[in-house]
Amino acid sequence: MKARNRTIQLVILAVIALIGLFTIVSNLSAGPAKYPQVGDKAPDFALAGLDGATHKLSELKGKTVILNFWGTYCEPCKREMPALQRQYDKWKAQGVEYVGSNIGENAITVRGFLDQYKLTLPVWLDQDQAVRKQYGVSEYPTTFFIAPDGRIAKKQVGEMNDAFIESALAELVKK
Amino acid sequence: MITNTKCECGHQNPVGTVLCESCGKPIEDDGSAATLEMRYDGVARRSQKQNPTWLDRIWNFFSSVKIAVWLIIITLLGAALGTIYPQETTFLNLDPAVYYKQTYGTLGDIYYRLGLSRTYSSWWFIALLFMIGTSLVICSLDRVLPLYRALSKQQLRKHHSFLLRQRVAFDGVVPEQQDEASWLGGMAQTLRKRGYRIHVGEDGGAMLAEKHRFSRWGPYINHIGLIIFLLGVLMRSIPGWSMDQYVGFVEGQPTRIPNTDYWLLNEKFSVDFYKQDEMTPEFGARDRIVPKLYATDAVLYRCTADCAGPQPKLSEVHRQRIEVNKPLDYKGLKAYQFDYRETPMILSLKPSLKNRQTGEVYGSFELSMTKPADTYRVGPYTLKVKGFYPDFGLDDKGLPMTKSNDPKAPAFIFQVTGPGLPAGGAPYLYFARQIDKAQFHEQEINGALGQQFDISVGSMQDVKIASYTSYLNIRVDTAMPYIWTGAAISMIGLIMGFYWQHRRIWLRIDGRRLAIGAHTNKNWYGLRADLAGALGKNGIAVAPKSLETRGNRA
The missing domain is CATH 1.10.287 (Helix Hairpins)
Structure with a gap:
């Protein structure tokens, strides 16, 4: 009888302690949504590419990734595209991948734009803008440079030029 | 420190006992006559x-x-x-x-x-x-x-100091003309009629009458309810158990509800305004437009495959008209009508391809402004969509561009192939809105092809327009049933404790001596009336008030 009482007491206290732990942990992590910052692991996502297949960011693990949020209606995005194309062609052989996450546009609109400007950059379509929200992007273009280990090495809000992209990639590929 | 907790009746009580578990005698009997503390019946x-x-x-x-x-x-x-x-x-x-x-x-x-x-x-x-x-x-x-x-195991024969130190007590003798056993029987009969449960000791000299014991559990049931309530509130932090967001739904366009596998289509939004004669003169004078009723005819879809892709496979699961205070409800997912805005935009067109010279109509095709197909076949001609600008404009170099992602001024580039056209086809720039056709000179910029063909809609019946965007408040609260259950149990506990009282009357006869003690947790007036009434019916006339001891009986 005594031993059973003790067990029941122990079980009740253990359940209470567990619930307590859960409460405190879930409340502390519930705070305002945290967007990925430099040094964080780049959150994985899956999007359909212009080629029709579904792509995952995690499939590019081990490579340096330029994750570029853009739209054809965004003037500075359009301006930096040729530089991105040149740098992508130059660094591709050394394990650099480009992911152009298009913000909510139509496949035809995007394809038409790429044809018009003679670009061959691989573009993924963020139809619901879910990835844009996941990464907390509110200004276009925004570019994340992701190191081969999957961590965000650099975040750039605004237009980039050849020199900027070159130096960012040189630092990552060297490592 | 070791305290002696053995009572003189021979019962060994646990440490902390106030009144002997068996006979009710105070463990530390200081000989005082003060009313006993009956909390938790004096147990440890x-x-x-x-x-x-x-x-x-x-x-x-x-x-x-x-x-x-x-x-x-x-x-x-x-x-x-x-x-x-x-x-x-x-x-x-x-x-x-x-x-x-x-x-x-x-x-x-x-x-x-x-x-x-x-x-x-x-x-x-x-x-x-x-x-x-x-x-x-x-x-x-x-x-x-x-x-x-x-x-659950109350001793019937209580100690005199327990009985007489109750707040309601009686110390007297059994009426002369009756023997003890039949008097006790009469008392039991009377109290039973008043709803008491009677327990009589084996020796016949003691009795316990008890009523509404269940009310003692009220506070604990209330606490169980509160605990379930608190756990329910806690459950809301489980991922997916609680959601509260506002989403805009353009008419005719299935839109994904963020963070779920559901798409919602606003089939038709309708709004009814108060007419001038329905308003009071003062209100009408303010010249305000006041909506009377607005509603969304909604269809809910669940995605079955390709949810992340551009062509998710949707299957209809629910269809309902949403009005203010009449939310859509599907398996705990609720959509409340929240707001609306007039957002006129073209959703789709059904233009026809005509020969400008002969007037011959080759056919028509359904052209979506949000999800155009890759190619359209119209009569002998094939129109391949090479470009789509939802909000057409020209950049500083004079090249076509889209100014935004909303179909405000949609324009398409078709690569047209068919009889009488070069093998690779010829491009045709098509504007959906009549005003853009004129502004950008559709006929002229398309050159020879523009002279040969005309793509346009015949009437407004061929144009599908979204007039409104309906804003819905999407809510999920899976924990709600638990919260309600907890609240209901808590209420039951409160009612049990508030409206019933646990009344007990102990009675003991030694020779001709009669000792009675009675206890309740509230409504002492009722208890006194019960006891005085029962005594009166059995030949002992007492005023209810006189039973109140204030600790002076012992």
Whole structure:
């Protein structure tokens, strides 16, 4: 009888302690949504590419990734595209991948734009803008440079030029 | 310290017992005549042990009502601190590190640095709330089990000092013309009629009449309800169990509900306004447009495959008209009508391809402004969509571009192939809106092809327009049934405790001497009336008031 009482007491206290732990942990992590910052692991996502297949960011693990949020209606995005194309062609052989996450546009609109400007950059379509929200992007273009280990090495809000992209990639590929 | 807890009746009581578990005699009988403390029937609480282990000490801490009261006071003070300045959560977009100092000076800065700007989500506040919850559970368990045991095996023959030190007591003799056993039988009969349950001792000289014992469990049932309620509130932090967001749905366009596998289509939005003659003259004079009723005919889809892709496979699961206060409800997913806005835009067109010279119509095709197909076949011609500009414009180099992603001024580039055209086809720039056709000179820029063909809609019947965007409040609260259950149980417990009382009357006959003690937790008036009435029917006339002892009977 005594031993059973003790067990029941122990079980009740253990359940209470567990619930307590859960409460405190879930409340502390519930705070305002945290967007990925430099040094964080780049959150994985899956999007359909212009080629029709579904792509995952995690499939590019081990490579340096330029994750570029853009739209054809965004003037500075359009301006930096040729530089991105040149740098992508130059660094591709050394394990650099480009992911152009298009913000909510139509496949035809995007394809038409790429044809018009003679670009061959691989573009993924963020139809619901879910990835844009996941990464907390509110200004276009925004570019994340992701190191081969999957961590965000650099975040750039605004237009980039050849020199900027070159130096960012040189630092990552060297490592 | 070892205290002797053995009663003179021979019963060995646990440490902490106030009144002997068996005969009811006070353990520390100081010979006084004061009314006895009847709380928990005088039994020891579960936590009162002689050699507490560390486990018992934690248990004892939470089982103390005094500590529970302190926890509540500290929590109240903490909650009050959080109201001095606005909490961070009241602001959407500002840097709290700067804001508090700027607005409230040094005190504000200290407030922020102490973390008081996030009081209600701070670890110490949540820990306090949690400790109150724990105290609720343990306090209840600590008292309900011994009380249950005490009430389920009550000794009938109580000690004289127990009986006569009750607040309601009677000390007298059995009426002369009756023998003890038949008088006791008559008393039992009377009390039974009044709804009492009668327990008579084997020797016949003692009786217990008891009524509405269940009301004693009221407070504990109330606590169980509160605990379920608290657990329900806690469950809301399980991912997916609670959602509250506002989403805009353009007419005719299935839109994904963020973070779910559901798509919702606003088939048709309708709004009804108050007419001038329906308003009071004063109100009508203000010349305001007041909606009378607005509703969304909604269709809910669930995605079955390719949810992340551009062509998710959707299957209809539910269809409902949403009105204010009549939300869509599907498996716990609720959509409340919240707001609307007039957002006229073209959804799709059904233009025809015509020969400009002969007027011959080759056919028509359904052209979506949000999801155009890759190619259209019209009569002998094939139109391949090479470009789509939802909001057509020209950039500074004079090249076509789209100014935004909304179909405000849609334009398409078709590569047209067919009889009489070059092998690779010829491009045709098509504007959906008549006004853009004129402004950008559709016929002229398309050159020879523009002279040969005309793509246009015949009438407004071939144009599908979304006039409204309906804003819905999407909510999920899976924990709600638990919260309601907890609240209902708590209410049942409260009613049990409020509207019924546990009344007990102990009766003991020694020779001709009759001793009666009676106890209830409230409504002493009713108890006195019960006892005086029963005594009166059995030949002992007493005024109910005279039974009130105030501790002077013994």
